[in-house]
Amino acid sequence: MKLEEAVKALSRALRCEYAGVIQYLQNAQLIQGSERNLHAKFFKDLSKECWKHAAKVGKWLVVLNSVPGVEPAPVKQSMKLTEMFRHGLELEREAYGAYLEAHSAAREEAALRFFIEEMIHDERLHIDQFEKLLEMKKLAVAAKEARAKA
Numbered sequence: 001m002k003l004e005e006a007v008k009a010l011s012r013a014l015r016c017e018y019a020g021v022i023q024y025l026q027n028a029q030l031i032q033g034s035e036r037n038l039h040a041k042f043f044k045d046l047s048k049e050c051w052k053h054a055a056k057v058g059k060w061l062v063v064l065n066s067v068p069g070v071e072p073a074p075v076k077q078s079m080k081l082t083e084m085f086r087h088g089l090e091l092e093r094e095a096y097g098a099y100l101e102a103h104s105a106a107r108e109e110a111a112l113r114f115f116i117e118e119m120i121h122d123e124r125l126h127i128d129q130f131e132k133l134l135e136m137k138k139l140a141v142a143a144k145e146a147r148a149k150a
């Protein structure tokens with residue numbers, strides 16, 4: 001019963017990964033201006049990473065006797081870099097949530113849990129990356145200059 005829930009959550013994660021493949025690739029294709037050189041590669045690499053994740057999730061769905069779906073989650077489009085980042089953050093948060101759900105449902109399958117933990121790790125870092133790009137991190141240094149104590 002619990003594994004059925006894991007399959008459902010992983011299927012949701014797979015849709016996010018497929019959406020990521022398309023969304024980030026389109027972002028890479030559309031980006032213009034002085035940011036293009038840096039961020040086109042950034043988005044292209046993210047698209048490839050989503051493809052790799054999709055391949056792994058699909059493999060696991062078959063292990064769990066389920067046919068991987070072929071439908072992506074909704075793909076968000078924009079011509080503005082900041083909006084592309086925001087869309088990316090939303091997508092990564094959605095995938096992260098799906099993996100967390102799958103993880104709590106996969107209690108008795110150690111190997112499955114291990115795989116999902118790897119995904120949770122990757123998605124968490126992607127979320128952090130987008131949060132930094134969107135300047136959402138609230139960090140402060142203690143002083144303008146730091147000196148080692150003699």
Ligand SMILES: [Fe+2]
Pocket residue numbers: 017049050053095122123
């Ligand atoms: Fe992913």
